[in-house]
Amino acid sequence: MNCAEFQQVLPGTEKGGRSAEQELHLQSCSVCSDLVSDLDFIVREARTLQASEEPSPQVWQSIQAEIAELRSELDLIAREARALQASEEPSPAVWKSIQAEIGDWQTEMASIAAQARELQASHEPSPRVWNSLEIALREEGLIRQPQRETVPMSSRRWRLGWLVPVATAALVAFGVLLYRPTVVNQGEVAQSASPRVFHTNNQVSVKDDQELLNAVGTRSPAMRVAYENDLRDVNAYIRDAEQSAAADPNDEEVQQYLMDAYQQKNMVYQMALDRSLP
Amino acid sequence: MDYRQCATRTTLIVMLVTATVVVCQTRKEFRYTVGPHASVSVVNQYGPITVTPAPGNQVVVTAVLHSDKVEIDQSQSANRVELISHLLPGSTSDSGRVDYEVLVPPDASVSLHSSTGPLRAEKLHGDVTLEGATANVDVHDISNAHVHVKTLDGPVILSNISDGHVEITSISGNVTLDEVSGPLVQVSSNSGKILYTGDFGSGGEYSLMSHTGDIDANVASYASFDVIARSIKGRVENDFLLGPKHTPFAIKAGSAFAGTLNKAASSVKLSSFSGKIHLRKRQP
Numbered sequence: 172m173n174c175a176e177f178q179q180v181l182p183g184t185e186k187g188g189r190s191a192e193q194e195l196h197l198q199s200c201s202v203c204s205d206l207v208s209d210l211d212f213i214v215r216e217a218r219t220l221q222a223s224e225e226p227s228p229q230v231w232q233s234i235q236a237e238i239a240e241l242r243s244e245l246d247l248i249a250r251e252a253r254a255l256q257a258s259e260e261p262s263p264a265v266w267k268s269i270q271a272e273i274g275d276w277q278t279e280m281a282s283i284a285a286q287a288r289e290l291q292a293s294h295e296p297s298p299r300v301w302n303s304l305e306i307a308l309r310e311e312g313l314i315r316q317p318q319r320e321t322v323p324m325s326s327r328r329w330r331l332g333w334l335v336p337v338a339t340a341a342l343v344a345f346g347v348l349l350y351r352p353t354v355v356n357q358g359e360v361a362q363s364a365s366p367r368v369f370h371t372n373n374q375v376s377v378k379d380d381q382e383l384l385n386a387v388g389t390r391s392p393a394m395r396v397a398y399e400n401d402l403r404d405v406n407a408y409i410r411d412a413e414q415s416a417a418a419d420p421n422d423e424e425v426q427q428y429l430m431d432a433y434q435q436k437n438m439v440y441q442m443a444l445d446r447s448l449p
Numbered sequence: 450m451d452y453r454q455c456a457t458r459t460t461l462i463v464m465l466v467t468a469t470v471v472v473c474q475t476r477k478e479f480r481y482t483v484g485p486h487a488s489v490s491v492v493n494q495y496g497p498i499t500v501t502p503a504p505g506n507q508v509v510v511t512a513v514l515h516s517d518k519v520e521i522d523q524s525q526s527a528n529r530v531e532l533i534s535h536l537l538p539g540s541t542s543d544s545g546r547v548d549y550e551v552l553v554p555p556d557a558s559v560s561l562h563s564s565t566g567p568l569r570a571e572k573l574h575g576d577v578t579l580e581g582a583t584a585n586v587d588v589h590d591i592s593n594a595h596v597h598v599k600t601l602d603g604p605v606i607l608s609n610i611s612d613g614h615v616e617i618t619s620i621s622g623n624v625t626l627d628e629v630s631g632p633l634v635q636v637s638s639n640s641g642k643i644l645y646t647g648d649f650g651s652g653g654e655y656s657l658m659s660h661t662g663d664i665d666a667n668v669a670s671y672a673s674f675d676v677i678a679r680s681i682k683g684r685v686e687n688d689f690l691l692g693p694k695h696t697p698f699a700i701k702a703g704s705a706f707a708g709t710l711n712k713a714a715s716s717v718k719l720s721s722f723s724g725k726i727h728l729r730k731r732q733p
Contacts, residue, residue: 400602423697
């Protein structure tokens with residue numbers, strides 16, 4: 172027996188039902204042997220798939236509902252026919268129409284049954300199948316975890332909103348602490364404590380200014396230069412007023428300069444962080 | 450011949466560009482019915498805002514949008530009207546520009562914000578608040594109202610403000626006050642100059658203060674005020690013959706002066722850290 176003869180009779184044979192000649196050929200031919208093993212695998216998988224792809228309860232329920240509705244209609248027709256028969260013998264035309272009606276319903280029921288069978292064959296895979304597919308795709312790297320939302324620009328901008336009150340409070344507190352006129356040991360306070368505090372506060376101020384300018388530059392690069400110049404002017408004003416106040420702590424006029432300078436700086440910060448301006 | 454052809458081409462190109470610009474612009478109009486003392490706020494990142502009074506009880510806003518990169522968010526809550534230019538991604542100072550013209554009832558309070566401006570308000574008697582970084586600010590013919598102005602570099606011009614509660618802060622913009630009077634007039638500048646022309650009213654407090662900017666006050670000879678002028682590191686000059694006045698600091702010739710003129714109805718304080726101060730007698 173050659174391959175062509177074996178493959179011709181293959182659809183009609185089953186395992187255990189093959190002739191000695193067929194078995195002999197199968198053992199000697201790797202092509203036909205592979206073909207038979209492939210077919211066996213397909214048959215096994217088809218049985219498994221059929222078993223696992225049972226339609227969902229909703230499908231069965233809808234089919235049952237459809238059948239129940241048809242059955243009730245048939246019962247109604249039968250009752251009417253009996254009633255009609257009881258009242259008076261119908262004419263042959265009536266019987267014919269009833270038979271035609273029943274024939275129609277039978278055809279429709281056959282159609283529904285065929286649709287149900289198609290539905291069973293082509294029903295969507297079960298969640299288990301979807302899960303295995305998802306796992307396989309995730310392992311292949313074709314499905315990724317959703318990325319976290321990036322922080323929007325506006326909220327990033329508002330992260331610096333705290334600078335206004337904090338910087339203002341720090342600056343004003345610094346001014347009040349440093350230049351409040353005192354009666355005792357005024358010179359000592361001015362010479363020892365004040366320069367240290369000024370140094371720290373100045374560092375904070377420079378850092379705050381830089382953060383502010385970066386924030387402005389991010390939103391509107393053209394405005395950065397303007398704010399940079401104005402901050403330089405304001406800081407120079409603060410420095411001048413601080414030095415004058417340190418030289419003469421009792422000069423109220425000079426303290427007003429200092430307050431004015433801080434207010435100007437406060438205004439620059441407020442305008443830079445104003446949500447409405449670029 | 451070549452010259453004529455070139456001129457014709459240039460004209461056509463200019464017309465084409467102009468037509469393109471005009472086509473890109475969108476004009477919108479918003480109308481709101483409001484009650485007395487309404488509040489109108491316009492926030493515009495790029496472009497001018499002009500506010501003028503109109504009879505009746507309507508706020509009419511005409512906005513010209515220079516591109517589709519900007520849109521207008523507008524709302525009315527009771528007596529409050531708010532318009533905000535909403536910049537869309539990719540907008541620039543040109544494409545994000547909106548030109549606003551706002552008509553309001555004369556008693557309306559107005560708040561205008563624009564980074565580039567200019568900002569203009571006139572002939573109102575409600576409160577006016579103007580804020581802009583580099584915006585030119587022009588406010589005139591306002592009476593019996595608060596006028597608050599803040600700029601970084603933008604120059605500020607106020608004229609014919611009567612009975613005003615005026616507060617101006619500018620870092621480096623020049624501030625010009627012409628016939629501005631009221632219970633409180635306060636100017637704070639850093640490097641910008643302050644120029645005052647008027648008579649200091651009759652009974653107000655005036656404070657003009659700067660860091661390095663010069664202060665010039667041109668005052669009518671009939672004005673009635675007492676004055677303290679002082680520059681820590683700059684010079685001061687005075688054209689008036691003033692009566693004596695006590696000061697909390699020692700008067701040093703050339704850097705400070707103080708005195709009274711006529712009945713001293715108003716109080717004037719001119720202070721600069723290192724700018725020059727000059728109290729001039731205004732020529733009739």
